[in-house]
Amino acid sequence: MQHYFSSLILILFSAMLTACGGSSAPINTEINLETSTENTLSAEEALPTEDTLSTDNTESTENTSDSHNSGLPQNWADSATFIEIYVRAYKDSDGDGIGDLQGLTQQLDYLQEIGITGIWLMPITESSDNDHGYAVTDYQNIESQYGTLEDFSTFLTEAHKRGIGVIMDYVINHASSSHPYFTASNNFDPTYRDWFIWEDSNLGWQGWAGDSWHQGTHGYYYGAFWFGMPDWNLKNQEVIEFHKNNLRFWLDLGVDGFRFDAVGNLIENGADRWYGEEANHQINNTMRTLLEEEYFNKYLVCEDPGHPSDAAQSNSCGSAFAFGLNTAIFESITNGSASEIAPYFSDFTLDKMALLLSNHDAFAGSRPFNQLNGNEPQLKLAASILMTLPGKPFIYYGEEVGMSAGNGLQADASLRVPMSWNSQGGFTTGSSFRTAAANKLEYNVRDEQHDSDSILSHYKNLMQMRINHPVMTSKNYGLVTAGDILHFYRYTGTTYAHIIINMTNSSQNYTINTMQSDLSITEIFPLQSSFIQTSNSNYLDINLLPFETKVIKYSLP
Template identity: 30%
Template sequence: MFNLWYKNAVVYCVDVETFQDSDGDGIGDFKGLTSRLDHIEALGATCIWLLPFYPSPNRDNGYDVADYYNVDPRYGTLGDFVEFAHAAHERGLRVLVDLVVNHSSIEHPWFQASRAGDPKYRDWYVWRKTKPEDAEKGVIFPGVQKTTWTRDTKRKEYYFHRFYEHQADLNIANPQVREEIERIMGFWLALGVSGFRMDAVPFMLEDLSSAHSGWEPHRYLSQLQTFLSWRRSEAILLAEANIPMEEAPDYFGTGDRLHVIFNFPLNQKMFLAFARGEAGPVADFVKALPDIPQTAQWATFLRNHDEIDLGRLEDGEREEVFAAFGPEEDMQLYDRGLRRRLAPMLGGDERRLAMAFSVMLALPGMPVLWYGDEIGMGEDLSLSERHAVRTPMQWRGTLPNGGFSDAAPKDCVRPVVADGPFGYRHINAERQMLEIDSLFCRVRNLIRARRGAAEIGWGKPEVVDVGDPAVLALRTGWQDGEVLTVHNMADRPALARLPDGLDLSDVRPLLSSGARIDGEERTLRLDAYGFEWFRLKGK
């Protein structure tokens, strides 16, 4: 039977260049990452997702790939990657890598050959002789990106780029391109990865519908899964697909397409709930979650390497979140998102941060953590666009650059956050691992509870009405087990009354901050931002 390890995995996302520098050049590398695997293992994660580490001009944090079959020399060698993958596997950690094939860098040899008219590569990208009238519509980065079509002076035609002009879209409708994508996947699978985080999946499928009359473009996802399963049966496709829930069946299929999809709409509802101090936005969303195939899964997250995209909220709702978490103009991005880290958005309040992590881990799906959030790192708003949340990891408070690198601060790939309450002297991994009540230790305990509650990964949650709008209560069962999680999203104590239909005859804490259910009154008293996990049935 197919190994459904991802149903209960906990994923830790790492940017190699900002995690740990091993050679003093100011840039993180695979040797440095390998030396820090103990931190990820101690946190309790079971899988590492690596942001792009391929050779690149690095104009978009490595998402402008110039060679899909190698490691950027700044990060080491292919041998260093293999050593890292082996060390991760020795610790029981799987590895996912980014598959960025919606576009490549315009410096990629394929694009250079295509613009030169090489017969083999001529149609590997999307070209037009004239600029479409709607070239200014559909830009992904408003205020930064002006068009989706740019004229190439050598070919004297326009090439399509859904993202920046230095990232030309590959022509997925070309069978040769699709064959090359499979070669890329096969290459990294042979080096031991357990799957791919696929970048910009909806945009990959854009040109297939027009290129194949009557051919449903999502069928291509089935082809990718078929190839993957033949090469490595347990490998998965984790998709960046910011889609409305009604489109989920197209992407999951019958379980024969994508394995996991990031639940962007749920993420937006979480931040609306945090802003209001009310459970309603999340509770209503969970009630309406569509059924998905048993082999499929959502990915839940609080923060990632991009902006927090609030584009699917109503205008008024988005303004609520902006007012709560990004009231200043430089905290917002692309007219739709927030470019802030989790900890400063939640005021550095570790009670509230722990509650947020607990909510994320209690919701249906595979939880994904962004490096540094587990210790409460802050952002650097002086950096451009999304770089604000991509500062180096803060390891020690007594070393220059927070222990990230021995290089001079000016030589680091980006400055380490040094000043203010989120500076590395106050917020660092070493200190938090030693303090029993630190955010790191709380998140670690939450992850342990989540890994011990397989019901959350496999079951479908039921929202329990407990009489207080601030409280989110989820009851999730699977096989013979049942788990109840209760969260107070408000900055005030809350009283949750459990319904009569809930069997409280054998309630055991799975994770507790000290609150207890009053069996006679069927009530649970929660502190401000308090939360509790209980096992109702099972071992």
């Protein structure tokens, strides 16, 4: 495991440039060419005024523990199946070629029907990039191309009606160079100068984008990802309070939690100490404590690719994405052995982890369809592993239908293409902001919805199993074997579920020790609900087809 994380840091050094929207050139080639001029300010207009300097820093009154209850089950995130959604690419409601909140709201019935109970929204706040959203200019307003705060409130209400929780991407590490506070800081305004990180000369630190120090009007400012996204000075308590008030703003609107971006980069202590500092966890813990003490039933998950297990602990975020495990899943499928997955049962606290196969960043890997060369049995196998492992599964939008990367696009842009609703795309009635997935003709919602053998049906069956059988979301688990067969179990009280996964392209016979004889056993996946009676030897024989997953459940007396 250690060799993986050491290698990952080196990979991230070259690949995370675009992970949070950064660029090594003044022009970001992924930015929508139809960018609205509403977000382009002249030099004079960009200067902060009394009004702009109060933006996103509104004081918020403290809430009691049961205020803003979304009506979701207590600890809803522990059993949720999440989907990550890039609003710009999901559904366009007005024909302008850009996805929006009204379009997303129109698709909530689909998400509920397949079994989604949690949504992670990529950044939806006002940004200068008008694309990925990580170059934030206003932390308390909606990206104008996506709609309004009223649209967002309507979306939240409708999601909650359907039992779906909503977490927002929150960019805590950096802002846009067009943010009014940075404009003030750059102009040497004493109120905001120390809100960002400045030096009189270029210190020459080499980060994700090469040189991390960028020339401003008065000195050099630090920006780990891109000169267009300066890092906040999170050693300044005023900046911490600024972020806390922004979180309160969205929590007061009814948001159910956050995904924190780039938490490995929060504190910088030198040329070789700008990533993975212990103080990062203190900041994460401060924000997590706010959610727990001032609000009710909220969830925080963090992105820390280099130290995911540390970020998931209770002295930090409490939950983090299981980077590394996603790579191990694909390597295991390709090799026909689960040996790469086995170490994560001991090296990770899996029940605290957010699981993924892919996401919006190229450093995490391409879409599963591309990684597995369109092999449907293996795509279903990947889904089965994701949805049965201990932890909180996160599906990247379109993954549930086997959507591929886009044609003629590179890196992150190829992963952030419009959702394939039908064979023509179905994303917009106008001209799309970006080309569609390369395989939309064969892999789309409409064609797969009523096909019982489709990838979508497979995902739906897995999600329904998680909903119908609480043992499948239990925090108690154990690994039995990880080779040609991946066998682990989950349990709550005296109820056990055994997950048996054939990693190979050959049929397999496998025997389970149920610990007790004469048990009434139910097969709960592939949703046959067939009952099996064990022999008096307390062993059960399982026959598995190539790449097949079976889940059985029983209760000990």
